[in-house]
Amino acid sequence: RFYHSHFAPTFLEKPEGGVPRPPLVADWVPFVGNALSMTRGDAFWAGVIRRYGPVVRVRAMGEVRTFVTTPGLISYVYKNSRNFDFLHFRRSMSSQIFGQNANHAQSDAMDAIIFPGHHKNMQPGSIADLIRKYADHLEGGLKQAVEAVGDEGKVVDLGDHMFDILYESSAKAFFTPSFPAAAFKPSFMAFDAAFPLLNLAALPAIARRPAEKARDEALRIIEEWWVDISDEDRQQLAPSMLGMVEASEAEGWPLRDIAAFFLSEIWALEANAPYAGIWAVVELLRNPSALTRLRTEITDVIATLSPPTLSTLLHKPQPELPGLLPYTNAVFQETLRYHVDTLSLRVVQSDCVIPPNLLSGGIGAETGLRLHKGEQVICATRVPMVNEEEWGADAGKWNPERFMKGGAAGRSMNPFGGGVSMCEGRHFASAEILTFIAAFTHLFDADILSDTMKANPQRIGLGVQQPMGGVTRI
Numbered sequence: 247r248f249y250h251s252h253f254a255p256t257f258l259e260k261p262e263g264g265v266p267r268p269p270l271v272a273d274w275v276p277f278v279g280n281a282l283s284m285t286r287g288d289a290f291w292a293g294v295i296r297r298y299g300p301v302v303r304v305r306a307m308g309e310v311r312t313f314v315t316t317p318g319l320i321s322y323v324y325k326n327s328r329n330f331d332f333l334h335f336r337r338s339m340s341s342q343i344f345g346q347n348a349n350h351a352q353s354d355a356m357d358a359i360i361f362p363g364h365h366k367n368m369q370p371g372s373i374a375d376l377i378r379k380y381a382d383h384l385e386g387g388l389k390q391a392v393e394a395v396g397d398e399g400k401v402v403d404l405g406d407h408m409f410d411i412l413y414e415s416s417a418k419a420f421f422t423p424s425f426p427a428a429a430f431k432p433s434f435m436a437f438d439a440a441f442p443l444l445n446l447a448a449l450p451a452i453a454r455r456p457a458e459k460a461r462d463e464a465l466r467i468i469e470e471w472w473v474d475i476s477d478e479d480r481q482q483l484a485p486s487m488l489g490m491v492e493a494s495e496a497e498g499w500p501l502r503d504i505a506a507f508f509l510s511e512i513w514a515l516e517a518n519a520p521y522a523g524i525w526a527v528v529e530l531l532r533n534p535s536a537l538t539r540l541r542t543e544i545t546d547v548i549a550t551l552s553p554p555t556l557s558t559l560l561h562k563p564q565p566e567l568p569g570l571l572p573y574t575n576a577v578f579q580e581t582l583r584y585h586v587d588t589l590s591l592r593v594v595q596s597d598c599v600i601p602p603n604l605l606s607g608g609i610g611a612e613t614g615l616r617l618h619k620g621e622q623v624i625c626a627t628r629v630p631m632v633n634e635e636e637w638g639a640d641a642g643k644w645n646p647e648r649f650m651k652g653g654a655a656g657r658s659m660n661p662f663g664g665g666v667s668m669c670e671g672r673h674f675a676s677a678e679i680l681t682f683i684a685a686f687t688h689l690f691d692a693d694i695l696s697d698t699m700k701a702n703p704q705r706i707g708l709g710v711q712q713p714m715g716g717v718t719r720i
């Protein structure tokens with residue numbers, strides 16, 4: 247039962263030295279494997295874990311990968327970064343997905359200068375000025391939006407409307423107002439839609455071509471802007487971005503590599519945080535009592551500030567915001583718990599055995615499970631975040647109350663991943679989203695005309711779920 251795949255008997259395996267391999271989840275369709283079943287999301291994982299146990303191998307789109315699904319197993323993989331390597335994958339992403347020259351992507355400069363520099367430049371001490379710039383652009387963008395809506399109100403697609411405000415404010419903060427953020431948006435969206443295809447190393451070249459075309463167009467626009475940027479604007483780039491530009495120039499790398507770094511930065515910036523802001527506001531609109539409580543918190547806090555304005559609140563330093571706005575922070579945390587779906591990838595460096603004490607049930611509970619060198623291991627971080635044993639019977643509902651008064655302490659929460667690949671943008675993202683929720687709900691009323699918003703099931707494991715559908719009057 248545990249060793250067969252309906253389709254490929256070559257996967258019939260015997261335990262090695264008495265230690266079995268993780269069970270291979272059955273599939274029927276060559277190459278595609280379980281890719282379609284995985285679009286069932288939480289229901290797919292619940293069924294698989296019930297049937298096979300907490301560590302499974304799944305075939306999807308030409309690759310077989312091993313998934314770990316409990317807090318203990320995920321932390322085991324994150325903590326053993328020597329044997330579960332991430333850096334090779336990060337370097338490969340730079341070329342395979344973002345278009346950097348493959349030799350440069352695998353060069354020593356990436357590990358020695360570029361990655362550590364980026365990490366340092368995204369720490370709280372380095373991003374205070376960036377957050378201030380973001381708050382300025384957010385205020386400006388919201389003022390314009392308030393004027394455009396007027397006293398009469400306006401029917402808008404709320405998701406699109408909020409995305410534009412978050413996208414433009416954060417892009418201007420990172421890349422200066424000289425960056426043609428609005429004109430670039432269609433190319434960004436096309437690249438983002440192509441991302442899952444670019445991510446599939448096993449895909450035949452011909453099937454990758456349309457995705458590569460979308461990427462090339464995005465890189466072309468970035469290059470056109472970059473060659474004419476003024477010295478003054480260049481110095482105003484986000485420290486993380488300027489660091490990558492200077493390191494590339496010192497290495498003598500061409501314009502295309504610099505553009506690829508811009509593309510990776512703008513993707514990290516815009517492919518997650520705006521959607522977290524959108525989900526938070528939509529969930530508040532779906533839960534009027536939570537919205538009322540949040541608005542009261544914002545109004546009360548503003549009254550204590552000097553001067554007592556929304557602008558003062560938006561410009562508060564990031565570390566102060568969660569303490570100042572505990573309920574807004576609970577809304578943010580619960581939105582991440584409920585709407586983040588991340589699959590964190592590692593590559594096994596030498597054969598090893600997952601210890602049996604980490605396997606609560608299923609095959610290998612007494613012997614452990616054998617992993618092979620070169621095998622790809624994925625931490626399915628969403629599984630514990632929506633698990634009833636972990637979070638209680640209402641784990642499948644959005645309820646910010648669970649994050650008040652330490653109610654979430656000790657429970658499994660990895661929306662920003664973990665270990666060596668933990669999100670470097672989490673401090674910026676936290677300020678960006680908290681201030682956006684505060685400002686948007688303080689300034690706008692919204693009536694829902696129709697609510698068809700749900701997570702796009704085709705988008706698997708890339709961070710905050712992407713919303714689709716939904717029209718609202720504001």
Ligand code: HEM
Pocket residue numbers: 336511514515516518519522586588589590591661662663664666667668669670671672674675709710
């Ligand atoms: C709510 C918003 C965000 C969420 C949920 C999120 C989530 C994540 C996750 C889960 C990872 C790890 C992926 C893995 O382990 O494979 C990650 C990595 C990363 N994130 Fe974020 N992210 C967010 C916002 C941002 C922002 C605003 C930036 C800023 C540019 C950013 C920059 C990065 C970078 C550079 C990495 C790579 C870290 C590394 O490879 O070592 N993220 N993010």
